[in-house]
Each structure stands twice: as structure tokens, then as C-alpha cells.
Amino acid sequence: MTDIDELRRKFEEVENLPSLPTVVQEILDVTNDPRSGARDIQAVVENDQTCSVKLLKLANSAYYGFSRQVSSIKEAIVIIGMEGVKNVAMSLGVAECFLELGKANQHFLNNLWVHSMATATAAGVLAKKAQGVSPSYAYCSGLVHDFGKLILAGEFGQEYFELFEKAKEEKKGLVQIERSVLGVSHPQVAGWVARSWELPDLVIESVELHHEAFNLEAPLQHVTLTGIADALTYEAKIGDGGNGHPRRIDAQDLARGNIDQKTKDQAVADMVKNQDRFSALLNAAG
Ligand SMILES: [Fe+2]
């Protein structure tokens, strides 16, 4: 059994973690400010040279397939939209961290990344309709919700991947298997990381509780949205987060998140439509 305190100390110390590009935090800050607008987002993205260059490269690639040249972030906001630019900038930032930690197993890295992007995409769509949760916060929560799996894979290697099989064979949830074998679970570890990155409380909570979303006595909408989005990616078979027993979302689950069937269908359609872009973005971040 793992010494949890030791592991926790290790991952709470920033030097043992890839640093999250500040652009992610700044986008969330700006989003949280009701007086802010497109110009502030433009300033935040322009302020990060690496992010701006990668974003413009993507905007001018087959990724979007625009016929006209996109030469500035201002123009990108006009063409892709403010929400789109925010999401791509946050994705590029988080992708850098995925790449830094996941190099050892490209297959797992790519599957988990696609799963995370799909969850983020769906969560953003759900939040837009459900109201009460900022779509950017929901999107960010989707991006990082399974980050703990990267950490555990890095820490335990093959032993960790075997838990995916064990969960499938024993028809148990991955979290339950992680707890019984390792003494620690991926939402718990992702929570440590989200805290040391100083992500907003709402994002930390969504990450820590995403597998408890439907068991909470008092439902938390942001957590429910992450839980629904996560389950929908498994249902749509986009990427692979390694959970052999994902929840099947039913009408009651949707009602808990204040989501109607039409919005659910739209979230799934958005993931399906964009799925080829998810790996492309990871490549562009490298
Ligand atoms: Fe998870």
C-alpha cells in the first residue's frame, strides 16, 4: 500500500509537477469578472507568446480549414469566437502538462487526452444551456478531471494499467480498485494537483468529486455537469479514459444537472463533430 502522505507531499510540491501555463489561470480569472470582454481575453492570450503562436498556427491549419489567413488573436476571436479562443488557449496550456507527464506511454497519453478534450467539450455545451456554471469553468474541469491518472501512471507504471483490466474483469469502478490496491484514487490525486495549481474552487471540486456526482446528498451542479460529460464520452466511445464501467446517463441524471435531452444530444454531437481535432491539438501543443 502506498504511503499516501508521502505521495501527497510529492505532488503538492510544485517542483515535482509541470507548471500550468499562467494563461489558463488568467482566462479563468477574466471569465469570472463580469466587466471583462473580448479585449481582455485578447490581452491575456497575446501576453503568452507561446500560446499565441500555437493558437495562430492552429487557426491557419487544416484544424479549422478557414480559407482566409488569421493573422492576429483579435481576428481569431472574431472568426473562432471568444469562447472558442478561450477553450483552445486553455487546452494548449493543459496539453503541455499532459505531454510533459505522459511521454512514457504515448498510447495512453493520446487516449486520455482525447477523453479529456471530449469531456471538456461536452461539459462546455452542457454548462451553456444549464446556466449557473460558467462554460469556461466547466470546460477547464473537463480538461483536468482525469489528470490524476497521468500522475498515477507515471508513479506506478504498468501496475497502474493493470488496474484498468482488473476493474473490467471484476466489474468494479476504477476508483474503487485504485483505492483498494493503491490506497489512493485518481480524483484525489487530481485534486492535489488542481489545488497546487490554484485553480478555482469550483474546478477543484468538480475534479475531486467527479465520480461521486450522482451520490452526493446535495447535488452540486458543476460536479454533476462534469460527471455527465465524462459518462457521455464513454457512451460516444471517444478516446479512452480507461474506465471499464462508466455510468449510463439516464433521464434522472440529466434532471439532476438541469439538462434536457436536446442539450445532451447537442453535447454528444459536438464531441463527435470535433473528435479529430482533439489529437491534432495535442500535436500542436508539443
Ligand atoms: Fe475519472
Ligand SMILES: [Fe+2]
Ligand atoms: Fe474521465
